[in-house]
Amino acid sequence: MFTGIVEELGTITAIESLADGARLTVSGPVVTADAKPGDSLSVNGVCLTVVEISDGRFTADVVGETLQRSTLGGLREGDRVNLERAMALGDRLGGHIVQGHVDGTATVLSVDSDGLTRFELPERLSRYLVEKGSITVDGVSLTVVDAAATEFGVAVIPTTAELTTLGLRHPGDPVNLEVDALAKYLEKLAEPQLTSLARGHTPQREDNGGATGRQ
Incomplete structure (x- = not known):
C-alpha cells in the first residue's frame, strides 16, 4: 500500500528480457536505504517486488501482463521513474490510498x-x-x-x-x-442494489438482528 507521495526520482540502469517479462534494475539510493529483498516499491505507480539490492540499486521482475497493461513496457535505459516505498503502519497519509495496481x-x-x-x-x-x-x-x-x-x-x-x-x-x-x-x-x-432498482425490484435489507438484539 502506498500514498502517492513520490520519494525519489530514480533511473532505469538496465533492462533484461525474461521468458515472460523483464527484469528492471533501478537506481534509487533513497528508497533502497532500508529496503530488502521481498519488499514492495512503487515504480511509476506499479507495485513491484524487490529481488536484489546493491549499491543503491534494486532489481525487480515485471511479468508480461504488467508490461502490456502499463507504461513499464516502454521504458528504456536512462529513463527517469517515480519511486515510493510502501507505507508503514502509523505513517501520515499525505496523499490517498494507492494500491500500486494500474487500471x-x-x-x-x-x-x-x-x-x-x-x-x-x-x-x-x-x-x-x-x-x-x-x-x-x-x-x-x-x-x-x-x-x-x-x-x-x-x-x-x-x-x-x-x-x-x-x-x-x-x-x-x-x-x-x-x-x-x-x-x-x-x-x-x-451493483446488486442498482441492478435490482433497474429491474423495478426493491432491494431487501438483510435482517441480522440489529437494534432488536435477535441472534
Whole structure:
C-alpha cells in the first residue's frame, strides 16, 4: 500500500528480457536505504517486488501482463521513474490510498504554463473520476480539477513538476493511471442494489438482528 507521495526520482540502469517479462534494475539510493529483498516499491505507480539490492540499486521482475497493461513496457535505459516505498503502519497519509495496481494508461493532451495538465483516458475509467476527487498518475497522488467522458485535468504545482516525472511529460506521452480504490469497492457493493432498482425490484435489507438484539 502506498500514498502517492513520490520519494525519489530514480533511473532505469538496465533492462533484461525474461521468458515472460523483464527484469528492471533501478537506481534509487533513497528508497533502497532500508529496503530488502521481498519488499514492495512503487515504480511509476506499479507495485513491484524487490529481488536484489546493491549499491543503491534494486532489481525487480515485471511479468508480461504488467508490461502490456502499463507504461513499464516502454521504458528504456536512462529513463527517469517515480519511486515510493510502501507505507508503514502509523505513517501520515499525505496523499490517498494507492494500491500500486494500474487500471489503465492515459495520454497527455496538454500542459499549460500554470501547471494545468490534461489527459485523455479510457472511457471505462471516467466514471471513477469526480471533481476534487483523487487520481494516481504515474504513482503521483493528484486532485482532479475537472473530468469528462474521455479526459480530465489536474493541477501540477511546481514542486511536483520538479520532483516527479510529471515535469518531464509532454503531449502524446503515456502515463499510468490508478483510480481511487474506494470508488471501485463502492461500485461493487452497490451493483446488486442498482441492478435490482433497474429491474423495478426493491432491494431487501438483510435482517441480522440489529437494534432488536435477535441472534
